[in-house]
Amino acid sequence: MIGPRERVPQAGRRGTRMAEHTGPGRSAVVIGGGLAGMLAVTALRGHFDVVTVVERDRYPADRTFRKGVPQARHLHILLSGGQRALERLLPGTVAALTEAGARRLYLPRDLLTRTPTGWQRRFDERRHPTLSVTRPVLDAVVRERALGAAAGPATRVEVLEATEAVGLTGDARRVTGVTVRARNGDRGAASRVLPADLVVDASGRGSRTPQWYAELGREAPQEVTVDSGLAYATRMYRPTARGEAPDAGVNVPGWPECPRGAAYVPVEDGNWLLTLSGVRGHHPPTDEAEFTAFSATIGDPYVHELLARAEPVSPVHGFRDTCNRRRHYERPGGVPDGFLVLGDANCTFNPVYGQGMSVAALGAVALRDTLDAAGGPGPGVLARAQRAVGRAAEPAWIAAVGADRPYVRGGGAKAGLGERLTTWYLDRLTARAAVDRVVGAAFRDVFCLTAPPSRLMAPRVVLRTVLLPRRPGLPRPPTAVEPA
Ligand SMILES: Cc1cc2nc3c(=O)[nH]c(=O)nc-3n(C[C@H](O)[C@H](O)[C@H](O)COP(=O)(O)OP(=O)(O)OC[C@H]3O[C@@H](n4cnc5c(N)ncnc54)[C@H](O)[C@@H]3O)c2cc1C
Incomplete structure (x- = not known):
């Protein structure tokens, strides 16, 4: 079981807890009650009187797979950068995940990694605890905590399960709500409109916002795909x-x-x-x-x-659909008033780098920090928040597309000089990181999303990467742990 039933709505329309309204009557609708959706609820808490989550699935009663998150069958690790962001939004969640059975793997000690030149040395570094857990458990723990925490004094949260968002209302300049339809197998189910001061698209990699933009008379967002x-x-x-x-x-x-x-x-x-x-x-x-x-x-x-x-x-x-895809909602004019995009709906990554969930959490932190700093969603604040969400995705994007370039056939976006240099340098750096404590630590800081990519350009990292001769890794998977 996930936890106390009243905190995890199971069917239809449920509120987490009725509460006294203190604000001016603002409402938000979050499309998608997955990871980014639940973190969006957390970020909006205190800034809106009512937050309504629209989720097309029904949540299972136990921590099992559900159709709306098909990638949940596959290995998911939560990087240390994502854990830090999660803790800022929902303190205690990492401990709750560990209690639920998540395994803590310190990099590089607890994840033996083979590089093209051999096995990585097993330094006992302990700066980057990575969480390894099945996705249904991770989502259930986060959902329970997000809905529990959201039941604070200033915000009422409702979750509409088995309800699908099918369009946006408003016009090219401003989004005013979401059109939803019950998913009860009734093909003729009537649609209705949920009016909102803010609509957050957290519907994941299948987001239909580009089509919805067209229906509102807006141009599709600029999109870049890099597909390995x-x-x-x-x-x-x-x-x-x-x-x-x-x-x-x-x-x-x-x-x-x-x-x-x-x-x-x-x-x-x-x-x-x-x-x-x-x-x-x-x-x-x-x-x-x-x-x-x-x-x-x-x-x-x-x-x-x-x-x-x-x-x-x-x-x-x-x-199969694993491409890096970024929709540039953060660029000028990228979002109409009253609208914001978070998580995979904003940017997806080649999953092999294990970044998507962490970026969703970092984006939610960026949203919350922007709202907190502005004292609420006043004029221009949401566009600023979208820019902050874009910045939160940038380091992971640079790393993923840089590392994927060697695999990309024609048809993807043309690599600029910066990306080509990144690919060349990352190749050398990855080889060095496998055997070198200094370069390895910097590499992990960046790939675990705890430091900006500029860490890889620190003078001693560059010197060791570029000047020291290439050394092979270990010939067999290491059993012995070496001091950091
Ligand atoms: C194979 C694979 C492996 C991965 N491995 C990792 C990993 O190791 N580490 C990592 O950090 N990331 C990994 N990722 C990325 C990770 O899965 C995503 O980044 C993460 O799920 C994004 O969360 P989200 O909430 O944006 O989207 P999702 O988790 O996909 O949730 C979207 C939610 O929206 C709902 N929804 C969709 N459309 C509608 C609609 N119209 N109306 C109402 N509800 C709707 C869905 O039912 C779902 O609940 C992997 C991805 C893949 C594909």
């Missing part, structure tokens, strides 16, 4: 006997000469998730026997060897 053609296939395992589980997760990302990868990590309940990945021409199969065979063809045999000590406890699930 990566596909995922994931299966859950359980070590066959006590003491058979490895003492660390394993990550063998693909590289241009061997574009097949695997990540094998512990999650709650003693289970492990194995995600296999590959770019075009190397997509991992979803047939069970072929899936196991594919695991033997990645850049190192270690993961395949580990599977001999585990039994599968789920079918194989595939996922």
